[in-house]
Amino acid sequence: MTLHPLFMHPAISAEEMARFAESMAPVMRAGDTILLDGPVGAGKSHFCRALIQARMAQVGHVEDVPSPSFTLVQTYDIGGLEIWHVDLYRLGDPYEMLELGLDDAFGGAICLVEWAERLGDLRPQGALQLTLAANPNPDTRQLHLAGGGDWQRRLAPLIDHAARSDHVR
Numbered sequence: 001m002t003l004h005p006l007f008m009h010p011a012i013s014a015e016e017m018a019r020f021a022e023s024m025a026p027v028m029r030a031g032d033t034i035l036l037d038g039p040v041g042a043g044k045s046h047f048c049r050a051l052i053q054a055r056m057a058q059v060g061h062v063e064d065v066p067s068p069s070f071t072l073v074q075t076y077d078i079g080g081l082e083i084w085h086v087d088l089y090r091l092g093d094p095y096e097m098l099e100l101g102l103d104d105a106f107g108g109a110i111c112l113v114e115w116a117e118r119l120g121d122l123r124p125q126g127a128l129q130l131t132l133a134a135n136p137n138p139d140t141r142q143l144h145l146a147g148g149g150d151w152q153r154r155l156a157p158l159i160d161h162a163a164r165s166d167h168v169r
């Protein structure tokens with residue numbers, strides 16, 4: 001599936017990223033995957049935490065969302081739906097992801113995958129790609145979103161909202 005550029009923010013703050021992640025929470029459904037790339041400290045876990053906790057809040061659930069840097073995978077059962085929060089930084093061979101059961105999770109869970117570039121050719125079709133890059137201003141990041149299928153239609157209202165934000169520079 002072709003990845004279409006959907007959105008670019010030249011300098012998004014941590015707070016704005018969290019608001020954007022929260023706005024995505026109700027839109028996500030079983031089988032959706034977000035692939036997150038960007039250097040150490042870019043804000044991948046920050047985005048995932050805000051999305052997962054917003055999804056928990058929808059069902060009155062409160063739980064810590066630690067970074068999966070060491071465990072590789074943290075799973076959450078939220079109102080009968082699984083969220084997989086994955087960090088592949090320590091993945092050696094892309095095929096190790098099969099041992100983690102990640103290929104099955106791609107089909108039935110909501111998967112948020114940090115360091116997704118480690119998947120190589122095993123990146124799932126139809127995923128949303130979220131890429132963060134460092135900015136000369138250390139309090140902000142450059143954000144790129146890309147995806148095929150119906151991501152554009154599903155995210156259009158959120159992207160419009162983020163783009164209209166007073167903070168957009």
Ligand SMILES: Nc1ncnc2c1ncn2[C@@H]1O[C@H](COP(=O)(O)OP(=O)(O)OP(=O)(O)O)[C@@H](O)[C@H]1O
Nearest residue numbers: 012013014017040041042043044045046139140141
């Ligand atoms: N958009 C942003 N603008 C500025 N700072 C941010 C932004 N997003 C996150 N941060 C800050 O960057 C720091 C690192 O974020 P985080 O741990 O989410 O990075 P990461 O990409 O998951 O790194 P790693 O590759 O080590 O997992 C946090 O202190 C967070 O508050």
Ligand SMILES: [Mg+2]
Nearest residue numbers: 044045067114
């Ligand atoms: Mg992280």
